[in-house]
Amino acid sequence: MPHGLDHVVHAARDLDAAADFYVRAGFAVGGRNRHPWGTHNRIVQLTNCYIEILEVAEPEKILPHRPRLFSFGAFSRDFLARREGFSMLLLNSRDAATDARAFEAAGIGAFEVFDFAREGKRADGRTVKLAFSLAFAAEPHSPDLGFAACQHHFPENFWNPSFQNHPNAAQRIAGVVMIANDPASHRGFLEAYSGVKPVRTEGGVAARTENGVIDILNPSAARDLLGFPVEAGGAGIMLNALRFAVADPSRTEALHRQNGLAVRRHGEKLVLPPKEAFGATLIFEAAKES
Incomplete structure (x- = not known):
């Protein structure tokens, strides 16, 4: 299912x-x-x-x-x-x-x-x-x-x-980002758990569910996504980041800076790193038009 x-x-x-x-x-x-x-x-x-x-x-x-x-x-x-x-x-x-x-x-x-x-x-x-x-x-x-x-x-x-009305203009969680040294080795688990057949991606595998994407990336691909180095935990998976779809990233960035958060620009994304976010990583990206 x-x-x-x-x-x-x-x-x-x-x-x-x-x-x-x-x-x-x-x-x-x-x-x-x-x-x-x-x-x-x-x-x-x-x-x-x-x-x-x-x-x-x-x-x-x-x-x-x-x-x-x-x-x-x-x-x-x-x-x-x-x-x-x-x-x-x-x-x-x-x-x-x-x-x-x-x-x-x-x-x-x-x-x-x-x-x-x-x-x-x-x-x-x-x-x-x-x-x-x-x-x-x-x-x-x-x-x-x-x-x-x-x-x-x-x-x-x-x-x-x-x-569900947030001042930062967040609308939904577009996906979760997990890190593993060998993403392909977790493909069977991901399929059995999500009920969705994973696809290969650049540097990992992904289950594109009806309600958001589950990515498992290797550390190199995760670094490219986030803009800073990350490490996997041995042979297992770590849940590293959430991706938020926001209506207006500029509004989100202005609010973060106004509130003293060290938000980072990485390409078209905004990233709040673990040091700010109690060990987690939050990614903000423009919501795609449906």
């Missing part, structure tokens, strides 16, 4: 400081949400995908990994012990139970579906119910990057145009 982008987890040691960065970068950021397993998050929502800024706020509540149980809290704690940045990629799902079975059959996951619910608030202050089911996957050589498919049970309560 083909999947598109749903959301990306940006793990940070100080949730409010990371959220303040996103505000200065021109995004509307939601309020603090609390999970019963010890993590807290704040959300940046775009039309097609969202960023979950996340911290481990209550480590005493974290459940350990167990056979067939992927502990979201334990994974996030262990990731943050090493670094900050993009820790998980989650694709959309129409049926998490079906996806979990498919991942297991493909040899990329042997986890039970994880169900959870919480309350959310609409822009007018009304409380609404939110519920999700996650089917986790794993890339054998990439223990530092989490993968899952996310089913929204009340999508009408989550996706809201009122939360």
